[in-house]
Amino acid sequence: MKCLLLQILVNPESASRLTLEEWDLLIRQARSIDMLARLYVKLKNTQNGRVALPNKPVKHLAWSYKVTRRHGHAIRKEVEGLAESLEPLGVPVVLLKGAAYSYGELPPAEGRLFTDIDILLPEKVLPEAEQLLERYGWLSVHLDEYDQKYYRRWMHELPPLRHGKRETELDVHHAILPKTARVHPSSELLLEDITRFSEETNLYRLSDTDIILHSATHLFFDGEMQHGLRDLEDIASLLERFCTTETDWQALLCRGKALELSYPLFYALHYCHKWFKVAVPVDILKQAESATNASFPRRALMLWMFDRGLLPDHSSCYDRWTGLARWVLYVRSHYLKMPVHLLIPHLMYKSIWAPFKKRLEERKRERKPTTLDKLLEQQVDAKSR
Amino acid sequence: MNPQTLSLKVGPFSIQVTSGLPEVISGVQHLYGHYPVNDNAFHDFHVTVDGASGVRRWWRPQANFKLDGILPFKPLPRTQALPMFEWGLNWCMTSYCHEYLVIHAAVVEKQGKVLLLSAPPGAGKSTLCAGLVCRGWRLLSDELAFVCLDGSANVVPLARPVCLKNRAIEVIREFSPEAKIGPVCPDTAKGDVAHMLAPEDSVNRSHEEAKINWVIFPRFIQGAVTSLTQRTKAQSFLNLARQSFNFNVLGDEGFEALNHVITQSACYDFQYSDLDEAIALFDRMAEGKG
Numbered sequence: 001m002k003c004l005l006l007q008i009l010v011n012p013e014s015a016s017r018l019t020l021e022e023w024d025l026l027i028r029q030a031r032s033i034d035m036l037a038r039l040y041v042k043l044k045n046t047q048n049g050r051v052a053l054p055n056k057p058v059k060h061l062a063w064s065y066k067v068t069r070r071h072g073h074a075i076r077k078e079v080e081g082l083a084e085s086l087e088p089l090g091v092p093v094v095l096l097k098g099a100a101y102s103y104g105e106l107p108p109a110e111g112r113l114f115t116d117i118d119i120l121l122p123e124k125v126l127p128e129a130e131q132l133l134e135r136y137g138w139l140s141v142h143l144d145e146y147d148q149k150y151y152r153r154w155m156h157e158l159p160p161l162r163h164g165k166r167e168t169e170l171d172v173h174h175a176i177l178p179k180t181a182r183v184h185p186s187s188e189l190l191l192e193d194i195t196r197f198s199e200e201t202n203l204y205r206l207s208d209t210d211i212i213l214h215s216a217t218h219l220f221f222d223g224e225m226q227h228g229l230r231d232l233e234d235i236a237s238l239l240e241r242f243c244t245t246e247t248d249w250q251a252l253l254c255r256g257k258a259l260e261l262s263y264p265l266f267y268a269l270h271y272c273h274k275w276f277k278v279a280v281p282v283d284i285l286k287q288a289e290s291a292t293n294a295s296f297p298r299r300a301l302m303l304w305m306f307d308r309g310l311l312p313d314h315s316s317c318y319d320r321w322t323g324l325a326r327w328v329l330y331v332r333s334h335y336l337k338m339p340v341h342l343l344i345p346h347l348m349y350k351s352i353w354a355p356f357k358k359r360l361e362e363r364k365r366e367r368k369p370t371t372l373d374k375l376l377e378q379q380v381d382a383k384s385r
Numbered sequence: 386m387n388p389q390t391l392s393l394k395v396g397p398f399s400i401q402v403t404s405g406l407p408e409v410i411s412g413v414q415h416l417y418g419h420y421p422v423n424d425n426a427f428h429d430f431h432v433t434v435d436g437a438s439g440v441r442r443w444w445r446p447q448a449n450f451k452l453d454g455i456l457p458f459k460p461l462p463r464t465q466a467l468p469m470f471e472w473g474l475n476w477c478m479t480s481y482c483h484e485y486l487v488i489h490a491a492v493v494e495k496q497g498k499v500l501l502l503s504a505p506p507g508a509g510k511s512t513l514c515a516g517l518v519c520r521g522w523r524l525l526s527d528e529l530a531f532v533c534l535d536g537s538a539n540v541v542p543l544a545r546p547v548c549l550k551n552r553a554i555e556v557i558r559e560f561s562p563e564a565k566i567g568p569v570c571p572d573t574a575k576g577d578v579a580h581m582l583a584p585e586d587s588v589n590r591s592h593e594e595a596k597i598n599w600v601i602f603p604r605f606i607q608g609a610v611t612s613l614t615q616r617t618k619a620q621s622f623l624n625l626a627r628q629s630f631n632f633n634v635l636g637d638e639g640f641e642a643l644n645h646v647i648t649q650s651a652c653y654d655f656q657y658s659d660l661d662e663a664i665a666l667f668d669r670m671a672e673g674k675g
């Protein structure tokens with residue numbers, strides 16, 4: 001395997017033997033996939049200052065680590081504020097993905113940058129939640145009518161929100177996959193089994209098994225794999241924390257079946273085992289594989305694509321098929337989210353009608369003054385002409 | 386043209402730049418010809434400036450700046466490829482380097498006395514900086530001041546070409562006919578832009594940190610009398626914090642570093658209309674007669 005970053009993540013001790021040239025490549029690969037800070041954490045934990053690593057490359061890791069630390073503080077503040085804003089709903093506020101890792105100080109959190117906050121709420125409280133959030137400054141990013149309808153009708157979340165002042169992005173989900181996706185992990189099942197962070201807050205996370213399944217779903221089902229290796233490492237670190245006994249592994253498989261997520265679970269286990277050397281028992285891997293019900297050629301094809309798509313998107317990790325594999329994975333991510341009869345009109349709208357409409361509206365706006373100032377300005381212009 | 390690669394050391398950074406555009410390669414060679422080459426295998430940033438692909442290669446050609454495959458900006462017209470390299474380098478440094486408090490400011494030094502000049506765009510900061518540098522002040526920064534976090538109020542030199550905009554290009558040409566100024570690039574987002582080369586002495590002394598003595602907020606006002614008026618420390622602190630790129634990333638560290646700068650320096654508003662007068666004033670200050 002050509003990916004130096006993966007080698008060092010799995011075996012951080014070997015960093016002491018790298019040449020400066022290899023460090024150069026390592027930093028570039030890690031930067032391309034936002035793992036500089038994560039790499040810093042791995043090296044810090046294993047080297048313990050015993051071996052002096054070269055100063056210049058390690059600085060890049062430390063700088064990035066600073067950013068993630070600040071980010072962690074900001075996320076904490078933000079989610080605590082959210083819990084308060086949503087208190088009138090009287091339902092648990094469930095943090096998903098990065099926010100959950102960060103707030104619960106779970107293994108993937110340290111040295112990880114999260115761009116937005118994701119929460120899960122029961123679908124029936126969403127209208128009220130939206131009103132409450134608006135009152136606290138969370139505004140819709142997409143103002144276009146089509147986008148609004150699209151999210152509300154087909155997606156598993158409200159149209160994305162952004163805080164007017166702090167610009168934090170917030171996704172409010174009622175499910176972990178779109179309504180149009182091929183499988184429908186039951187949100188009731190997920191919400192029945194949530195874990196509270198502490199007695200003092202109304203903040204929760206998914207259960208140990210579900211948090212792994214959600215992470216796997218996100219990576220192997222609906223993601224575009226821009227940060228494949230990073231997301232896979234998240235799962236590996238969660239598996240190492242939450243799956244230590246035979247019972248844990250069985251529970252994970254069982255839950256995967258109940259939530260219709262055996263498919264992403266198999267690929268997650270396969271790659272965590274193969275690439276990150278997570279000790280997944282052989283029989284568990286076999287059971288996970290047979291639970292996917294995928295034919296051998298199909299599985300082989302998927303593995304062929306993931307082998308490439310999961311590596312950092314950096315020129316040093318490409319082979320001649322990487323471009324094709326990434327493109328197919330991109331198309332696939334859309335196809336999995338939406339059946340073709342919905343996807344094609346959607347893409348047509350996005351690529352043809354939406355830009356046309358935007359142009360049309362811009363023209364209209366140019367003609368029609370929107371404020372008194374502009375109206376006056378236009379009159380002055382007309383006179384001077 | 387086959388892509389060409391140059392490797393150089395700029396202040397604390399080593400940069401590798403690759404470009405298939407001859408004007409970029411020759412431009413970088415012109416602006417950075419007197420900088421040391423990087424003598425080892427590690428580069429902080431691998432950047433490329435290349436022509437855009439597809440129709441944009443021929444029709445209204447565009448250029449792209451990339452940090453090792455990452456595209457931070459939308460493409461610009463190809464005529465702006467060289468300034469794009471400069472702006473791209475700024476972006477690399479401010480986005481990734483958090484070893485220092487990075488402030489949008491010019492820094493110059495004479496006889497061990499250091500001026501930090503901070504002003505909004507168009508206020509005449511770069512012109513003043515270029516003028517001082519043409520009169521023998523050492524250039525430590527034109528746009529990005531790297532302030533140490535160790536409480537020393539020291540600035541780490543980053544002597545890069547000084548970015549002159551619009552009328553400032555002519556002003557400096559007249560003021561100092563021997564100043565070396567690169568090609569003028571018209572009609573950028575900032576207007577006409579040209580870069581004045583950093584003096585050789587400033588480049589050679591890139592390892593010598595220097596402690597800030599004065600924090601100056603300059604303003605060019607047509608016809609104004611050269612004058613220096615005290616600005617409160619609290620106000621100056623807030624101004625510099627707002628001009629910092631990573632104050633929020635650094636948190637306490639950044640606050641402390643800025644606190645050291647402000648408490649150990651005298652802070653002034655400065656207005657001027659005559660560059661010679663302005664420089665004479667700072668020269669006197671550096672000699673301890675101001």
